[in-house]
Amino acid sequence: MVNTSNNAVGVDNTFRRKFDREEYLERAREREKEEADPRHKSKSKGPPVQRKPLKHRDYEVDLESRLGKTQVVTPIAPLSQQAGYYCSVCECVVKDSANYLDHINGKKHQRALGMSMRVERASLEQVQGRFEQLKKRKPPGTFTEQDLDERILKQQEEEEERKRQKREKKKEKKKEKALEEEPEMDPEVAAMMGFGGFGSSKK
Known part of the structure; x- marks a missing residue:
């Protein structure tokens, strides 16, 4: 027989977390006030960062100035004086030249310089202007x-x-x-033996 009374025996749910509705309503009201305030701007809703397009380096990459030199490295030395190639923009040390080139051509370094990885598309006039500039730059008596x-x-x-x-x-x-x-031989002995000299042909 099924017990239909209000005092039904069931599972004890008292261990479950109980939420204070008033506390959460208060929090929601505060958040709505902050969002309505024009002075309060969320980081995510800010304008996107405008980065310059990628451009070529205007300096020479120095990979060989410290080649073949001996350097004492201590663990307490600053990063710029440690072994390897130091990047002052990213403040990091890269151990070899190949990785250093990868680093300075990479996304992280270019972002730190304020550039995106996109290249600005050149117009036809810009390309023609560049050709003219290079023609003028050539010295007289150029290579033909x-x-x-x-x-x-x-x-x-x-x-x-x-x-x-x-x-x-x-x-x-x-x-x-x-x-x-050719061994040296006394000419008199050679004449007696009938030799005119070694290496000579018979007559």
Whole structure:
């Protein structure tokens, strides 16, 4: 028989967390007031950061100034004096040149410089202007196809001259070697034996 009385025996739910409705209503009202206030602006609702497009470096990357030098490194030395390549923008040390180049070309470093990873698209006029600027920058008597042909001919002549000198040196070495191998003999003894000298052909 099913017990239908109000004092039904069931599971004890008293361990569950009880919420104070008044407290949460008060919190919701405060949040609505803050959002309505024009002085209060959420970080997420602020305008997006405008970054400049990516541009080429106007300085030379120094990778070889400390090459072959010995340096004493202590654990208490500042980052700029530790072993490796120091990036002053990101304040970090990179251990080798390949990783340093990856770092300075990477997103984190470019963001720290205030640039996005997008390149500004150049117009036709900008490209033509750049070509004109480069043409003007070339010194008089610039490199032409004729210069290239002359340089190739000159290089070929130099190569042939080197080969000729090498052949002559080889011949001289062979002659010297043949003279060294030929034993010295008294000319009178050689005449008595009927030899005109070693290495000579019969007549």
